[in-house]
Amino acid sequence: MLEVRKLNVAYGRLQVLWDINISLSTNNVVGIIGPNGAGKTTLLKTIAGTIKPLSGEINYMGQKINGLPAHERVKQGIVYVPDSSGVFGKMSVYDNLILGAYLKRDQLNETLKFVYELFPTLHERRNQRAGTLSGGEKQMLVIARALMVKPKVLLLDEPSTGLSPIAVKNLFTSLEKLLSTTDLSIILVEQDVGRALKISKYVYLMEGGHVRDEGPSNEFSKVEKLRKFYVGA
Numbered sequence: 001m002l003e004v005r006k007l008n009v010a011y012g013r014l015q016v017l018w019d020i021n022i023s024l025s026t027n028n029v030v031g032i033i034g035p036n037g038a039g040k041t042t043l044l045k046t047i048a049g050t051i052k053p054l055s056g057e058i059n060y061m062g063q064k065i066n067g068l069p070a071h072e073r074v075k076q077g078i079v080y081v082p083d084s085s086g087v088f089g090k091m092s093v094y095d096n097l098i099l100g101a102y103l104k105r106d107q108l109n110e111t112l113k114f115v116y117e118l119f120p121t122l123h124e125r126r127n128q129r130a131g132t133l134s135g136g137e138k139q140m141l142v143i144a145r146a147l148m149v150k151p152k153v154l155l156l157d158e159p160s161t162g163l164s165p166i167a168v169k170n171l172f173t174s175l176e177k178l179l180s181t182t183d184l185s186i187i188l189v190e191q192d193v194g195r196a197l198k199i200s201k202y203v204y205l206m207e208g209g210h211v212r213d214e215g216p217s218n219e220f221s222k223v224e225k226l227r228k229f230y231v232g233a
Contacts, residue, residue, distance in 0.1 A: 001026050001185060002047070002078075002153055007056035009039075009046050016042055017209045020056070022187075024153065029179065029186045031200030031217060033193050038206040040189040044155040047187070048080035049073045060153075077152030083161045086142045089131025093122055093141060096130050100145035107150070115144045118174055136167025140174065147178075153185050160192045168192060172199060193220075 002024040009017035017039045024030045032040050045051045047058055049070035058065050065073060070080075088096055097115065101108050116123035119140045125133065130141060139159050146154060159175075160168045172195055178184060179199075190196035197203065197217045205213040205220070213220075 001061065002187075003057075003059040004043075004047065005057045005059070007043070007046065007058070008054040009042055009051060010054050015054070015209070017046070017053075020211055022204055022211070022214075024185050024187055026185055027179070027183045028202070029188055029200045031196040031203040032187065032189045032206060033191075033196050033203060033220075034206035034212075036191075037208075039209040040206055041157055043206070044080060044157050044187065044189055048078060048155055050080070074149060074151075077150075078155065079146045079149060079151040079153070080155045080157065081143055081146045081159070082157055083139065083142070083159065085138075087130040087133070087138045087145075089129065091130055092127055093130055093133070094126040096141055096145050097122075097126075097148055100148035111148050111150060115147055118147075118178060119144050134167065136163050136171060139163060139167070139171055143171075143174075151184065153187070156186055156188045156190075158189055158191055160190060160195060168195065175199060 004020055004022045007017060007020040008015065020043060022030065032043065034040060042051060046053050049068060053066065060076060060078065065076070068076070088099065091099070097112065098108070101111060121137055122140060122144055125137065130138065133141065143154075143156070143159065159171060163171065175186075176199065179186070188196060188200060197220055200217045203215065203217045203220045204211050
């Protein structure tokens with residue numbers, strides 16, 4: 001479905017990603033873990049089209065999309081989801097969702113119903129200003145807004161950042177429900193390694209702009225597999 005091959009990325013003269021290879025199949029979750037500064041967010045933004053790579057290929061549904069601008073990738077079904085800071089705080093929850101539906105106006109009511117069933121709290125607070133929501137509710141909102149375009153691939157960038165343990169639990173419960181009721185695929189960048197390993201089927205471990213290791217998520221559940229990257233042992 002989505003393949004990244006030998007991807008190299010730089011900010012000016014500073015190269016930050018080297019020869020990245022990852023793949024994602026339909027209705028699957030791929031986790032990307034690693035310490036801060038590993039290049040995880042840069043990878044997602046490059047796939048989304050907001051950062052141009054130096055070299056390499058991004059293939060989606062059998063087609064090379066390197067030259068496709070970000071808004072066209074959204075139309076194709078690839079949607080980047082930032083952390084909770086991505087909400088429009090002065091707008092209502094409802095208006096945030098409508099803003100996300102700009103490509104699918106003809107299916108608005110159907111999609112709203114689906115999103116509200118997935119995130120009942122957003123329905124309860126639909127007329128409330130988004131800026132007054134809790135951190136967990138804001139994160140639900142940015143994900144829900146992305147779902148309004150009926151994506152095929154979600155690029156989730158550290159959705160648990162700054163959330164309370166109960167908010168993280170509720171968020172990942174909603175994601176599991178989403179995966180069980182749709183054919184959606186997800187690339188998940190997540191600092192909560194335990195959560196990432198639980199929801200992902202396959203994991204890539206990044207460090208210093210390189211993929212240092214990869215494999216089924218159950219292999220990474222072993223403490224020894226991660227120790228050197230997180231505690232330096």
